[in-house]
Amino acid sequence: MLEKLEIVKQRFDEVSDLIIQPDIISDQKKYVQLNKEYKDLREIMDKREQYLELQDRITEAEEILADGSDPEMTEMAKLQLDEARGALPALEEDVKMLLVPKDPEDAKDVVMEIRAGTGGDEASIFAGDLYRMYTKYCESKGWKTHVLDFSEGTSGGYKEIQFEVAGEDVYGTLKFEAGVHRVQRVPQTETQGRVHTSAATVMVLPEAEDFEVHIDPKDVRIDFFCSSGPGGQSVNTTYSAVRLT
Template sequence: MADHSILEKYEAIQHRFDEVGQQITDPSVMSDMKRYVKLNQEYKRMESLVQAFKEYKALVDNIRSGREMLAEESDPEIREMAKEEIEASEVQLPEKEKEIKLLLVPADPEDGKNAILEIRAGTGGDEASIFAGDLFRMYTKYCEKKGWRMEITNVNEGTSGGYKEIVAKISGDGVYGVMKYESGVHRVQRVPQTETQGRVHTSAASVAVLPEAEEFDIELKTEDIRRDEFCSSGPGGQSVNTTYSAIRLTHIPSGIVVQCQDQKSKLKNLDKAMAELRTRLYNMEYQKYLDEISSKRKTMVSTGDRSAKIRTYNWPQGRVTDHRINLTLYNLQAIINGDIDEIIEKLQVEENAEKLKEAEI
């Protein structure tokens, strides 16, 4: 049975879609980059909704015309074709309704953005740094599979391997919308390389994923920023420790400090540091939104509260458990090698269910 409330929404959605389509070709709109980008994003989001509506309407029309044919036709062959058409359309109708209802829930406008990934070693000393390195390798391999580009902006290496801290930018289609589920505390249970008696230790590393701010998202004033230049440290070739190419920026009003040292060029490091500073300032406001939704959606508790433990990697049992949705998988080696699609997909399904419930559509 068709949901008539869905069909009632179709006309208004189609009208808005046509309106936005006209606006993005208007020269006065195109000259306002901030407005133009937002309208483009809205158009892209509505495109799939309008297409789903058209497919839904086609199914409803097929059922109606099939029933009219049954009422009017006496030819057995035509009647059989009409029955098949009705049955096939009625099977597809509920799924298409579900798809439309989900598309009608307002999307997080940040989901389409690039992301800044931060991994920091937590409790556990050298083993925590090694685990932070394992997580970074996992995300590197995952990004390779997705065709995303990863650029390291800052590194502080661990004394026995891995990282005390590593920050990277991930660029690609819809990166933040996928990677946001990784924010939170990741815990590891295994025998550390430094353990001589074979005892299992528990260590942790924190992961934060931030949507990258666009240039027009936030305005930076030159007088609010203190800039320091220093010698790069760590890998990087002959220029390391010889030229003042590394950049540290301090945003005086907020106290936020960022630095970039991965490029030999001072200007490239400055560009990356400015982009990261914009992102951190933007996220101070975005965090208010995250705090609000974290109380409603268990899948996002990690993003709203980055001290929340979200996942445990148990080496002796070959087990990975995501505590938000009580999901346990016994394929740790594949997961730590970047095969995290199953976890993220199940988190997305859970969040979609929570969105529908929240919206009461």
């Protein structure tokens, strides 16, 4: 465990030096990537400090118990040892989880789409409930949401709605929400008190990467065509259609 943490610390020290270099700061894309890595490594470093502190407390308590000359100190050392050893397994599990390589997509912002499924008007109402639930959750996480497009249901809610979510580790958190969601309840549109099953589909798409496309003008072919068929004067002699290939 400590060997792996030392390797991570070396990378953390390296990244800490890089993000203050002028050439890195001037490269916004590189700076953002390194700053994100710094935050991830900082979390592991905090756990490392806690781990080393627990190890020191265990060593100290064991030394006091081995000496045994002071009964009061020995009793306190027993309590300290039990407390430290009890906290160690959970901390080790946290460190192991943090050391697992993350999906690079997890840090991206997302576009979510909620679409009403089976269930008629009640499915649209359910889709609206899901949208409010997700926006409230995003608000609690400090994420920003922005509606891109929507189509309202006839009795409330949405037939479909698309919105952006921007923040930290958005895709890594929300990607597991993708799929079909179902609810069984007495809908607002029901007059007989019967329980209905309604469904809505949730899609979670990571933000696309920016990229540049270079097209050599020599590789572009442009064809001009005259209109065909019956028409007025000059209709068959005017180049009114263009095709790019």
